[in-house]
Amino acid sequence: MPSRxxxxxxxxxxxxxxxxxxITNYVAMNSTxxxxxxxxxxxxxxxxxxxxxxxxxxxxxxxxxxxxxxxxWGDAMTIAARTAHESGIPWVLDxxxxxxxxxxxxxxxxxxxxxxxxxxGNASEIQALNGLANQGRGVDTTASTQEATAAAIAxxxxxxxxxxxxxxxxxITDGTDHYRLNGGHALxxxxxxxxxxxxxxxxxxxxxxxxxxxEACLAALACFSxxxxxxxDQAEGPGSFQVALLDALYxxxxxxxxxxxxxxxxxxx
Amino acid sequence: MPSRxxxxxxxxxxxxxxxxxxITNYVAMNSTxxxxxxxxxxxxxxxxxxxxxxxxxxxxxxxxxxxxxxxxWGDAMTIAARTAHESGIPWVLDxxxxxxxxxxxxxxxxxxxxxxxxxxGNASEIQALNGLANQGRGVDTTASTQEATAAAIAxxxxxxxxxxxxxxxxxITDGTDHYRLNGGHALxxxxxxxxxxxxxxxxxxxxxxxxxxxEACLAALACFSxxxxxxxDQAEGPGSFQVALLDALYxxxxxxxxxxxxxxxxxxx
Amino acid sequence: MPSRxxxxxxxxxxxxxxxxxxITNYVAMNSTxxxxxxxxxxxxxxxxxxxxxxxxxxxxxxxxxxxxxxxxWGDAMTIAARTAHESGIPWVLDxxxxxxxxxxxxxxxxxxxxxxxxxxGNASEIQALNGLANQGRGVDTTASTQEATAAAIAxxxxxxxxxxxxxxxxxITDGTDHYRLNGGHALxxxxxxxxxxxxxxxxxxxxxxxxxxxEACLAALACFSxxxxxxxDQAEGPGSFQVALLDALYxxxxxxxxxxxxxxxxxxx
Numbered sequence: 001m002p003s004r005x006x007x008x009x010x011x012x013x014x015x016x017x018x019x020x021x022x023i024t025n026y027v028a029m030n031s032t033x034x035x036x037x038x039x040x041x042x043x044x045x046x047x048x049x050x051x052x053x054x055x056x057x058x059x060x061x062x063x064x065x066x067x068x069x070x071x072x073w074g075d076a077m078t079i080a081a082r083t084a085h086e087s088g089i090p091w092v093l094d095x096x097x098x099x100x101x102x103x104x105x106x107x108x109x110x111x112x113x114x115x116x117x118x119x120x121g122n123a124s125e126i127q128a129l130n131g132l133a134n135q136g137r138g139v140d141t142t143a144s145t146q147e148a149t150a151a152a153i154a155x156x157x158x159x160x161x162x163x164x165x166x167x168x169x170x171x172i173t174d175g176t177d178h179y180r181l182n183g184g185h186a187l188x189x190x191x192x193x194x195x196x197x198x199x200x201x202x203x204x205x206x207x208x209x210x211x212x213x214x215e216a217c218l219a220a221l222a223c224f225s226x227x228x229x230x231x232x233d234q235a236e237g238p239g240s241f242q243v244a245l246l247d248a249l250y251x252x253x254x255x256x257x258x259x260x261x262x263x264x265x266x267x268x269x
Numbered sequence: 270m271p272s273r274x275x276x277x278x279x280x281x282x283x284x285x286x287x288x289x290x291x292i293t294n295y296v297a298m299n300s301t302x303x304x305x306x307x308x309x310x311x312x313x314x315x316x317x318x319x320x321x322x323x324x325x326x327x328x329x330x331x332x333x334x335x336x337x338x339x340x341x342w343g344d345a346m347t348i349a350a351r352t353a354h355e356s357g358i359p360w361v362l363d364x365x366x367x368x369x370x371x372x373x374x375x376x377x378x379x380x381x382x383x384x385x386x387x388x389x390g391n392a393s394e395i396q397a398l399n400g401l402a403n404q405g406r407g408v409d410t411t412a413s414t415q416e417a418t419a420a421a422i423a424x425x426x427x428x429x430x431x432x433x434x435x436x437x438x439x440x441i442t443d444g445t446d447h448y449r450l451n452g453g454h455a456l457x458x459x460x461x462x463x464x465x466x467x468x469x470x471x472x473x474x475x476x477x478x479x480x481x482x483x484e485a486c487l488a489a490l491a492c493f494s495x496x497x498x499x500x501x502d503q504a505e506g507p508g509s510f511q512v513a514l515l516d517a518l519y520x521x522x523x524x525x526x527x528x529x530x531x532x533x534x535x536x537x538x
Numbered sequence: 539m540p541s542r543x544x545x546x547x548x549x550x551x552x553x554x555x556x557x558x559x560x561i562t563n564y565v566a567m568n569s570t571x572x573x574x575x576x577x578x579x580x581x582x583x584x585x586x587x588x589x590x591x592x593x594x595x596x597x598x599x600x601x602x603x604x605x606x607x608x609x610x611w612g613d614a615m616t617i618a619a620r621t622a623h624e625s626g627i628p629w630v631l632d633x634x635x636x637x638x639x640x641x642x643x644x645x646x647x648x649x650x651x652x653x654x655x656x657x658x659g660n661a662s663e664i665q666a667l668n669g670l671a672n673q674g675r676g677v678d679t680t681a682s683t684q685e686a687t688a689a690a691i692a693x694x695x696x697x698x699x700x701x702x703x704x705x706x707x708x709x710i711t712d713g714t715d716h717y718r719l720n721g722g723h724a725l726x727x728x729x730x731x732x733x734x735x736x737x738x739x740x741x742x743x744x745x746x747x748x749x750x751x752x753e754a755c756l757a758a759l760a761c762f763s764x765x766x767x768x769x770x771d772q773a774e775g776p777g778s779f780q781v782a783l784l785d786a787l788y789x790x791x792x793x794x795x796x797x798x799x800x801x802x803x804x805x806x807x
Contacts, residue, residue: 027298027314029565029606033730038776043730044635044677045565048608051639058638068298070317070341072608097313100327101320139313190519192302192312237516238307247775250728296567296583337567339586339610366582369596370589408582459788461571461581506785507576 001265002215007254009209009219014040018060018207020200023047023077025067025096028196031242032065035197038249039223041204047076056083060207062091063200064111066104067139069096074107078114085114090206090213092118094199097139099128117206117213118162119155120199123148126165130155140189145169149269153178162214164202166195170221171266174214178266181218183225185232187241194245198224222261227252270534271484276523278478278488283309287329287476289469292316292346294336294365297465300511301334304466307518308492310473316345325352329476331360332469333380335373336408338365343376347383354383359475359482361387363468366408368397386475386482387431388424389468392417395434399424409458414438418538422447431483433471435464439490440535443483447535450487452494454501456510463514467493491530496521539803540753545792547747547757552578556598556745558738561585561615563605563634566734569780570603573735576787577761579742585614594621598745600629601738602649604642605677607634612645616652623652628744628751630656632737635677637666655744655751656700657693658737661686664703668693678727683707687807691716700752702740704733708759709804712752716807719756720800721763723770725779732783736762760799765790 019042024032029045036043046055049072056062062084064077084091093116098104108129121129122141130151145167152163156175165171170181188194202220209216231244288311293301298314305312315324318341325331331353333346353360362385367373377398390398391410399420414436421432425444434440439450457463471489478485500513557580562570567583574581584593587610594600600622602615622629631654636642646667659667660679668689683705690701694713703709708719726732740758747754769782 025314026295026564027302030299030568030730033565034776034780037728037730042678045563045606046635046638047606048641050609050641051607054639068314068316069320071319097315100315101323103317103319140311190306192299192306235516237519238303239512239515239519242303242515243512243777243781246777246780247773250775250777294583295564296571299568337583337585338589340588366584369584370592372586372588409580459575461568461575504785506788507572508781508784508788511572511784512781 002218005258006219006222006261007258009205009216010254010257013205013208016208017042018204019044020204020207021056021059021062022200023080024065024196028065028067028193031193032197032200034246035201036204038246039201047073049076049079052076052080053083056080057087059089061203062089063203065094065096065196065199066107067096069104078110081111081114090117090210092116092120092199092203094196095121095125095129098125112159115159116161118202118217120164120202122167123165127151141167145171162217164217164221172217179218180264180266181221181225182262184228187232187235187238188228190238191242219257222257223252226256226260271487274527275488275491275530276527278474278485279523279526282474282477285477286311287473288313289473289476290325290328290331291469292349293334293465297336297462300462301466301469303515304470305473307515308470316342318345318348321345321349322352325349326356328358330472331358332472334363334365334465334468335376336365338373347379350380350383359386359479361385361389361468361472363465364390364394364398367394381428384428385430387471387486389433389435389471391436392434396420410436414440431486433486433490441486448487449533449535450490450494451531453497456501456504456507457497459507460511488526491526492521495525495529540756543796544757544760544799545796547743547754548792548795551743551746554746555580556742557582558742558745559594559597559600560738561618562603562734566605566731569731570735570738572784573739574742576784577739585611587614587617590614590618591621594618595625597627599741600627601741603632603634603734603737604645605634607642616648619649619652628655628748630654630658630737630741632734633659633663633667636663650697653697654699656740656755658702658704658740660705661703665689679705683709700755702755702759710755716804717756718802718804719759719763722766725770725773725776726766728776729780757795760795761787761790764794764798
């Protein structure tokens with residue numbers, strides 16, 4: 001199990017208000033910024049090739065999400081990932097819908113060479129990124145987390161990073177240690193870009209806890225899972241869920257995180 | 270009147286969770302995705318010329334909205350519409366502010382050659398698309414639905430499609446049969462991109478009910494009108510209206526749709 | 539103090555429903571449109587170089603925000619600002635994160651030549667725009683409003699415009715008359731793009747009150763400060779704050795504005 005209570009990672013985040021450079025899709029920009037502000041980080045969205053390297057270099061972490069990809073954005077992502085790699089700045093890759101086109105697959109191959117700290121995706125995306133045939137269905141998954149376990153471990157070992165497969169159950173691995181996390185709420189798949197926001201949240205926890213990316217990632221996912229569960233208890237549908245989720249992230253205490261996370265170490269795969 | 274209860278069309282949508290390829294404006298992306306998820310469809314936003322044809326070809330329907338148009342996006346829309354046309358995939362055109370520039374008019378002419386299944390716009394947009402002089406006022410309408418009736422019928426006949434003029438009253442025609450729909454709420458024009466989301470909702474109903482695009486369109490509009498009316502009863506302003514609208518779309522039952530739609534067939538124009 | 543009750547400026551806005559041409563960042567587009575609709579203005583987001591001049595020329599005001607800047611958008615902003623300048627249409631500049639890159643600084647220099655009616659930014663941005671070394675920290679400020687007072691006055695005098703530094707306290711000057719405004723709520727920095735929406739709100743007030751840009755700007759800022767304070771009283775976190783803010787802007791009366799604004803003239807700097 002984690003070496004420290006998960007709440008310690010939230011304390012570290014709120015104490016440092018890390019600046020998170022997000023290059024994300026158009027659908028997710030606003031909600032992602034609000035997720036980061038709610039938890040206590042400082043988001044910034046910039047993507048121009050003229051300035052992207054300058055900005056990555058002063059950030060606490062970089063979060064790249066390829067959702068509404070185009071060529072100029074792919075180029076900016078590449079510059080930013082390279083800068084992060086060269087500057088020792090942690091970064092997170094969210095390979096949205098990587099299975100649906102060769103265009104996305106090529107970019108992800110390029111980006112993986114710059115060694116992300118964490119890859120977060122749904123089961124179909126993690127399978128596709130690992131070279132399997134599963135192509136998902138648009139941005140949603142057609143596979144279960146369980147089916148992507150082997151792909152996640154293989155990716156983590158190959159790229160020496162943390163891989164998080166999120167869904168009804170989350171599976172998190174650094175190739176050696178593996179965890180399963182439960183929680184959340186059935187309304188979550190009915191709200192757009194929650195996964196995108198979660199990737200940026202992971203970046204903010206890793207920024208504040210650089211030495212322990214696996215545990216930082218667990219803390220970020222646990223925040224979403226606890227806050228999502230609370231929001232779901234109050235919501236009457238996906239509109240009120242979104243509102244309640246931001247409120248719940250804002251209200252979440254380190255003690256909540258340490259005591260309520262439904263986390264288990266996985267020994268036998 | 271419709272050949273089947275409108276609720277049947279919602280049942281068909283929820284049973285198939287159609288994948289809707291949206292190429293829409295930046296303002297509307299998030300809210301449109303949430304409208305589709307709330308009703309039970311699966312949205313995907315992609316616009317890169319490198320992948321747009323591949324993706325349209327595997328979608329249940331395509332929804333094109335020209336709101337924040339630029340040249341590369343216009344090119345992607347053209348590729349996607351051509352793909353939909355050639356693959357027999359239904360598609361919806363939302364000609365936002367078509368009257369304000371020659372740039373928009375030219376693109377709409379190009380797109381119309383690929384035979385949309387449905388055109389949805391406000392009265393000024395439908396008039397402008399039909400070649401009338403009315404230029405609207407930005408993205409809002411300066412004409413009433415009644416004033417756009419003739420333009421709607423002419424467009425429907427010329428392009429062999431369904432045309433929906435939405436506003437305080439909606440008018441829907443396939444050139445032969447005409448309907449009028451009432452409902453909604455006075456707060457709706459005070460929330461941005463509701464019309465954009467409605468166009469994508471129409472696409473999702475047509476995807477799930479390909480043989481009857483006129484009635485599928487009526488069902489989609491009736492969803493918005495009933496959910497809008499309910500949301501308005503609860504809301505204290507446009508902020509709480511948005512939240513309540515997503516909740517109401519999520520909660521809407523087929524029976525609600527069949528029994529509450531304020532629909533009338535129009536015999537004399 | 540203002541020559542007329544601030545409520546008069548809100549009355550003028552609602553009576554004219556000014557059309558506001560917004561060229562703003564991707565993160566802020568939806569929330570900005572909703573702020574304008576909530577108060578009673580008519581937003582339109584267009585940025586294509588093919589049509590931007592046509593549209594600025596028929597607008598009541600132009601609002602430029604450089605948040606997610608790229609070269610094509612910078613070019614469109616330049617065309618729009620030049621059109622506004624040549625056509626006598628008021629325009630507002632929001633120099634987001636101008637201190638973080640030479641790319642942003644160059645664009646702002648170009649834009650300033652077209653004489654904005656109002657510049658609105660946080661303290662770091664106003665300092666950076668005035669050529670000081672402070673570079674802020676991403677899009678958030680590292681300086682207090684008080685520290686940017688001299689920079690604001692210098693900019694106002696040099697460019698013959700109104701400058702508003704917003705933050706916990708706002709400072710507003712036209713280079714001759716200076717005001718300080720209090721209010722708002724501690725949750726405001728925890729919601730993204732509120733400042734961006736405020737810049738557009740300023741544009742809408744100036745559009746409806748062209749002869750008195752300083753007082754129109756005060757009225758816009760007072761709207762946000764009063765509505766923000768009310769929203770904060772109801773909110774349980776940043777999610778419910780956003781919802782309540784739009785409702786509060788919608789419900790705000792001219793009398794509220796005249797009587798509740800915590801405004802003071804500043805005589806000694």
